[in-house]
Amino acid sequence: MNRVKVVVTGAAGQISYSLIPRLVDGHTFGDKIVDLELVEIPQVVDKLEGLVMELEDSNFPNMGNVNYTSDFEEAAKDADWFLLVGSIPRGIVFNGKKIEERADLLQINGGIFVGQGQAIGRFGKSDAKILVVGNPANTNALIGRHAANNDSQLWMAMTMLDSSRAKSVLSKKLNIKISDISKMIIWGNHSPTMYPDFENVVANGSPGRDLIDDMDWINTEFLPVVQQRGKAVIDSRGASSATSAAKAALDTVIACENPTASGDCFSAAVITDGSYDLPEGIICGMPLMTSPEGKVEIVRDIVLSNFAKDKIKISTDELINERAAVEDLLK
Ligand SMILES: NC(=O)c1ccc[n+]([C@@H]2O[C@H](COP(=O)([O-])OP(=O)(O)OC[C@H]3O[C@@H](n4cnc5c(N)ncnc54)[C@H](O)[C@@H]3O)[C@@H](O)[C@H]2O)c1
Known part of the structure; x- marks a missing residue:
């Protein structure tokens, strides 16, 4: 065995x-x-x-x-x-x-x-x-x-926890099951600057950009709730997310160990390589898929709106600053 x-x-x-x-x-x-x-x-x-x-x-x-x-x-x-x-x-x-x-x-x-x-x-x-x-x-x-x-x-x-949180918020808003939501991409840093991509998510077969036209809800509910969820758990529990973080780690392992369903992807941050014009040499949340041969690869055909690009830049700028703060460890 x-x-x-x-x-x-x-x-x-x-x-x-x-x-x-x-x-x-x-x-x-x-x-x-x-x-x-x-x-x-x-x-x-x-x-x-x-x-x-x-x-x-x-x-x-x-x-x-x-x-x-x-x-x-x-x-x-x-x-x-x-x-x-x-x-x-x-x-x-x-x-x-x-x-x-x-x-x-x-x-x-x-x-x-x-x-x-x-x-x-x-x-x-x-x-x-x-x-x-x-x-x-x-x-x-x-x-x-x-x-x-x-x-x-x-x-x-790991950005799977952020993607799980985003799916949870979305499923409540759309009144659908979590399992009916796929392609929930988290771009950027695992920090409050992360960008959960509501436009490219697929819910019940339809892209998020067709399902959600309430930008007020996106800006005042969806983004802040997902981005600040870690802090909300700490404020309530007096300790950071644990069981949900463990589940997200397991989900990441499962996503890497098994081929990704056609048309789906999963979230984790990996080294940038120029795709999506992201600055090179940072570990940035991106859409990933596991091939039938077991290779984990970046999904390269996601279309980003200007709204998304602006949000992602805030997060990649933060990652560049973090990299500068540890420059001495990268020699
Ligand atoms: N990426 C995410 O989505 C996510 C989500 C939740 C928590 N976290 C982070 O996960 C980390 C762990 O959270 P936790 O709640 O289990 O914390 P915890 O404090 O309960 O446990 C951390 C453990 O790490 C051990 N440790 C410290 N340095 C070590 C080293 N050099 N080698 C081996 N072990 C070492 C400590 O002794 C401690 O037992 C924290 O940094 C937390 O912020 C990340």
Whole structure:
């Protein structure tokens, strides 16, 4: 039987608690046996013993070998998938300093991704797929990809949660099922500047641009609700989205592991290559598809309105600024 080796960082965190069991439940990777490498920082790695006990006690039929470690290089050996969830949150005291500024956050987390990227490039499988969840996800992925220096591997930053949120808001507005909505593209950064593309979405077979003519609703409801949803969850829960983020990570894996239905696409941020006139060398949300041969590719035939182009530029400008803030990590 086929096996797949999956590395998860931040394995003792709240997203991982929802995510990890569902990697071995026989759904995400189909009937493959899933070997897990769970990675944490040395201070909390021992907590993972309890998680491993719970996994064993859950009797998942597709669970293979499970190891936990704080040695990322060891974990990375021959891995097929890397789910990089671990990062330092804003507000934490790090090396005696409270981390409040986005620039500090970019530097600290970026530093983590240099080491992890180098290890993935050297020790991960040549066709490994890497999904960065830990924020700032796009710029972390840019740093990791640069450090990996291995073009045969695929680095993505997660925007699936944003696309799921956009579908949810749209389904309520149009009074249709989520499953009747496809092609929900998130352009740009995983941040409040992201642009959920309501014009190219397909709902019940019709393009969004034909279904939604209420620009007031787009500007005052749809865009702000989707863009600010992460903050709304934090304000209510006192913690960031966890179970929905885990589901989105699983949905991204499933989207990459299975051919995309004709005419559909899925959302993740990947390195720009000049398509859609996006600035090159940033990790930007784009429409993707998985070919029948299993290759993940950018969908290149989406038509963007001037409204969309203006919104996307705001987000790509932000990504360019983030890149400038971590220039020293990209040498
Ligand atoms: N892209 C998205 O859509 C999305 C959505 C929600 C949350 N997030 C982000 O995901 C990240 C994790 O969220 P959470 O709620 O699970 O946080 P959490 O604080 O509960 O868990 C993070 C874990 O990462 C670990 N960690 C830190 N540095 C590490 C390293 N170098 N190696 C391995 N582990 C490390 C920490 O010890 C901690 O256990 C945060 O950055 C959050 O902002 C992203």
